[in-house]
Amino acid sequence: MGKYEALKERKYYLNVSQRTIEWHQQSLRWLGVEEPTEQQLKDCVIRTREAGLKASSVNCHVCSINAYLAWLGSELRVPKLKEEEWLPETCTPDDITKFVAWKPKSRSGKRTRLLVLTLADTGLRLGEALNLRWPDVDLDNCLLTVLREGRKERKVPFSIELRKVLYKGRGAGLVFGTSTGTKLTRRNTHRDVLGIKQPPNFFMPSGTLGLPMRSNGECTLSFCNAGWGIQR
Numbered sequence: 001m002g003k004y005e006a007l008k009e010r011k012y013y014l015n016v017s018q019r020t021i022e023w024h025q026q027s028l029r030w031l032g033v034e035e036p037t038e039q040q041l042k043d044c045v046i047r048t049r050e051a052g053l054k055a056s057s058v059n060c061h062v063c064s065i066n067a068y069l070a071w072l073g074s075e076l077r078v079p080k081l082k083e084e085e086w087l088p089e090t091c092t093p094d095d096i097t098k099f100v101a102w103k104p105k106s107r108s109g110k111r112t113r114l115l116v117l118t119l120a121d122t123g124l125r126l127g128e129a130l131n132l133r134w135p136d137v138d139l140d141n142c143l144l145t146v147l148r149e150g151r152k153e154r155k156v157p158f159s160i161e162l163r164k165v166l167y168k169g170r171g172a173g174l175v176f177g178t179s180t181g182t183k184l185t186r187r188n189t190h191r192d193v194l195g196i197k198q199p200p201n202f203f204m205p206s207g208t209l210g211l212p213m214r215s216n217g218e219c220t221l222s223f224c225n226a227g228w229g230i231q232r
Helices: 003-012 018-031 038-050 055-072 093-101 107-122 126-130 160-169 186-194 216-225
Strands: 143-148 152-157
Touching (some): 093 107, 107 126, 107 186
């Protein structure tokens, strides 16, 4: 038994996604051996830290390694590292008011505005939003059909205000696709959000997406205070 057999079983027997398989492959590369000892597990963690990985990244790999150890039938486990608490910057209600009122003229600006408003209104994950296609948008019933983890569908309601924006931006293919119709990447999204120059004096935090980085409750409250009548 070894790592290849473990991944093969997860792929064909447990039917996990290809991205999950790639995550396991990346994590198990740090392990190096098929049946590690306690000292080898400690050395594995030390290698990841020496390579500059943050505690959160190491813990992500540790989850995969522990799953592999359980598959081996080993009683050994790698304890998770203590992570630093980090509070991201968020936009103020005044910034959100400016963003809602912003009317960009460029295609990328309109796409970025629609994406941020969709995330704030529905609480979707960024990956879920980027996978949305127009057939998944039910404007009559204000529902999105989202493919979540495990390749299971779920219905997500959205507000009348968001329906107005979606209706104006409706098209074919991906809702947040590129000009050539391909899927928008997280890096593209990060670039577009940080590249916002309008509205004037609008503050965009340094995170990937400043507005949706709040909790769903905070985001909803801030948008309601800004005149965005979000419905749940």
